[in-house]
Amino acid sequence: MIRSTRLHIASLLLVLMAGFCSPLTARDPEYITKNSEGREFWLCFMKNFRSSDDRQNRQAALKLQLFLTSSHDAKVRIEIDEIGYDNTVDVKANTVVNVQIPAKAQLRAIETAERLAVHITADTAISVYGLNSRFQTTDTFMGLPVSVLGTTYRAVGYTKLASDLLSAISIVATEDDSDVEITPTANTSTGRPAGKMYKVRLRKGDVYTLGSRWESIGQCD
Structure with missing residues (x-):
């Protein structure tokens, strides 16, 4: 029993x-659960350290790279409007594919929209990572798909390093007629005052960058 x-x-x-x-x-x-995998991404490569007219800068040494991976076989298209870049790559399941992006895709303008957004689409869910490297400096990031993006963000800056190493952020528009409200907590590099909100209207694929003034870095919350 x-x-x-x-x-x-x-x-x-x-x-x-x-x-x-x-x-x-x-x-x-x-x-x-929503995560970093998706079928559509809007990314960018921010300016890396020194400008192109600096003698210490070696433009040929600038490397912009994407790393693509997926649990399934995927066909991925990468487009950058301003430089006419359009590339389709195949990603085999459970592998990582490295894609070299032209150096001219690096952002250059401050507080002016550029058509340098990196638009990535895939026929199945993928993960995307970026690497922006140059002599003595390397930045990496994990891309987030459109499906998990929001509408409100706070950006965290860093304290003073050098007069040509300014804290900066870049905003990518994923839709046409995107009205973006920005309230800097430090004076911007072009002289916009801290605490005063201003608006910019962006088209899908626009990238808008702003940086803080050298003497203001470290004053933001």
Whole structure:
């Protein structure tokens, strides 16, 4: 009697486990958590250290790279409007594909929209990582897909390093007629005052960069 009761309990547990697992294996969207994987990305490569007219700058040494990976075979298209870049690559499941991006895709302007957004689309979910490297300085980032983006952000800057190493942010518009409200907490490099909100209107694929003035760095919260 005890033995059969134990078997009955064990069978009941198996049924319950199967019941809990079935919605997950069905990939119900309700149970899928948003993460860094997606089918569409809007990214950019910010200015890396010195400007191109600096003698210490070696333009040929600037390397802009993307790293693409997916759990499934994927076809990925990469476009950059301003420089006419359009490249399609195949990514095999569970591999990483490195894509070299032309150095001229690096952002240059301050408080002026540039058509240098990196638009990435794929036929299945992928993850995207970027690397921006030059002599003595390397930046990396993980790209977030359009599906997880928001509308309100706070940017954290750093304290003084050098007069040509300014704290900066870049904004990429994923939709046409994007009205962006910016309230700097430090004076910007072009003289916009701290605490005064201003607006810019961007087209899909525009990138807008602003930086803080050298003497203001470290004063923002």
